[in-house]
Amino acid sequence: MYYLCEDCGFKHNVDGMLARCPYCGGNLTIYNEFPEFSVENLPGIWRYRRYFPKLFKNIFSLGEGRTPLIRSFRLKSYFKLKNLFIKDETRNPTGSFIDRGTSILISIAESFGVKRFYCEARGNLAASISAYSNLIKVKTYTRLIEPIDRGKLYQILLYGGEIVSDVVAKPFYPVFPTDPFLVEGYKTISYELVEDHIGRIDAIIVPMGSGSLLFSIWKGFKELVEMNVIDNLPRIYGVQESVCAPIVRSFHGKRISKGHRGIAIEINDPNPGRMKEAINAVKDTNGDMVEVNSMQIIEGIKLLARFEGILVEPAGAASIAALKILLDRGEIDFDENIVVMATGAGLKGPKTLLKILSGYKGFRRNSMKINILKILADKSMHPYSVWKKLSEKGFTISKTAIYQHLNDLERLGYVSSKFSDGRKIFYLTSKGLSLIKSTK
Template identity: 35%
Template sequence: MVELEKCLYRCVNCGWEKTLNTGFYAHCPKCKHILVISYEELETKNLKSTLPGIWRYSSFLPEFRVKPSLGEGGTPVRRGKKLEKKLGLAKLFLKDETKNPTGAFTDRGAALITAFSLHNSFQSITSITGGNIAASLATYCAAFGVEFTAIFRAPVDLEKLYMITACGGYVTSDPKNSRGFIVKPSNPFLVEGYKTISFEIHEYSKRLPDVIIAPVGHGSLTYALWKGFEELGEVGLITRKPFLVGVEVGKTRTAEDGATEEKKCSFISSELSVPQPAWRNALKEIVSKGEACLINVSDEEVVEGLRLLAAFEGLLVETASATAVSGLIKALNNGIIRKNQSIMLVVTGSGLKNPRTFIRILEKRFIDTCENELNRPSRISIEILNMLSEGSLHGYKIWKKLYTKGYNITLQAVYYHLKRLEEIGLIRRIVTRPRKTYVITRDGLEFLKNIL
């Protein structure tokens, strides 16, 4: 392990440094930018030890008194032969992070966060996010006797909320309830945990892949992969780094011409719907070096990625994981990478943690099938038209009325029906505060008259 006196907080913007044994810094005190952990010297070429979990790579991690582990890390790398053949690739590998204790790569970061908290005698941890990071932290806090609070913001991922409350965590939407060690997506110890994926890829591979593709939410995973390979190069264990492709869901790039725009929110991937990625400046640095690139994919492309991983590799993954497949296809089509290169996808999380997304996707496909085959609105759409023929309604009220009539349908699906009916001119939307209401058009009334 690296002694804390030789571990430094370092600002990615101005270069400010401070040793880890002086406490915790959430951001650079000089310029307010993000901090990373750097080491005065990585003296050893021995990559692994006999310690459990990610602590087997202790020679590349800070030395904490307690090394909490639930068996995170050690996830398999396997050949994706069927998908490889489907896409006409030379070699495709899958780094399967769904095998972590909570089914996501974030367990690696949770182990480091918990270690730092216990080392500094924090009695509680608060996560300013309600996604996989919070679910992982809740699990580790429960196992190692630390109180946990999660600050949830919309949209709420119910499956993660259930995991947190089951582990005894406290859930709130009010940041004033934060207690103890505050963990934001910009926390540098998350990156230190995630970088162990790079160590495992090096350890398990006879030859490093040419390209590694990973999802981008806040960007910590992509940066961590780069940092891990950078440190392996510093001690002479590798002579080249894989090219990294980070995949976002939305309209704009995190790093493009030095500017950052807000990303469009995703319908199906709440984990990646991040308006302002915390690690954007760090990503800009490695993109500018030509060692990585960022590409954007649509919700429709993500759904196709989900289908391909399930149908060809038997992997039911979270939507965030599926972006790696979507990004692979787009990078090939855009000439960013080549089919004769060896490529690895980082599969970040299990789909069993987010079944509601699959329900929404299947509902949408069922609606599309019904309407396309019949070339007319579905039974539920006709029911909505009947309701609106009696007066204007907002979406939530329509959903409640459908529910009382015995239709087991999500609110999201109701809005999809409304959108389709509006597109074909049978209803129109009226924007009134605080809600949007819908009214039936003359064409809608005529349609009802003809079918009833």
């Protein structure tokens, strides 16, 4: 069993606790060769104890793992699929898949006498570490990566975690989303999927923030292939929200935009820590990566809630949104065995739920679409004139992008078009007018 730095190739026996590469600060992954697959009679993820790094003396658990794999009937029919399974990770103790990794990390930290945790993270990771660190009487200090869902902040505080504005004094164990021990916990998702005996899994769809979850799922399947439990890796599909999709864009060789905040804030990570590993994992399985927009994510939340009774946070619904796109494109067949990951619980973000209920349109107040609508509110005009007006206002945008925005807006019913003197003229609808009013 050895650590391997994914960046510089540093290799070292797993005899101590390393969060990052001691030479270059890169991501460490723990690799091992396992002779055969056999499980132990222990609850949750600990059933797979022999495939974890042997650095713990005691097990500290809150009951993570062994989450239900829901065989969908209603959503399956809606999409006209033969088989659709939903891995419901919202059922973990703190409401996200992260608990799987935290249980291992905490158990190992106890045997090394870790005195405190310092966490730089988005909500779910900080909430999980804050909850579990109590098991070993260690406090968690979190510097939050904003924005954070309210529910997650309340979780952190009620579990007894502390929010700090700067790095705490040493010694501490630093927790990052890329942590090698977290990966070891997340990989149990693949183990469980295979143990659920649903036949060969053809495709699995995974939301990506740091890319750690997707990489871990790949690692789990890879180990199962090496142990001859399964013959092939399923095709893995990664999904991000289009406003902040650096991994997807990099995968497709596109320019990475700065990274805005969308609705799926848990995965709106402009600097994904395991980007390279996630890309390699998807390539290795002949999968693909897709972007979904906020409206598609909201549709995914509604579908999961109404058809399956699973209330997920936006990050967790990205996989359903992606499923629709992949089916439309023919990348996933209707008769395949498909698994979608429902990663985190919806009640963590009450503000988001309210936004959805009040008809959130996914447009920021100063977004390009809103600006286009405002221009059309003054006067109906040809796309070229819209472009000219925007340029006068100091916006840099291509003419092609204007057409794209106008087509989107027309599809959503905010503008309409007619031909006048052989030219297409766009004008604002009453729906468009009320949208502008609501964003003022």
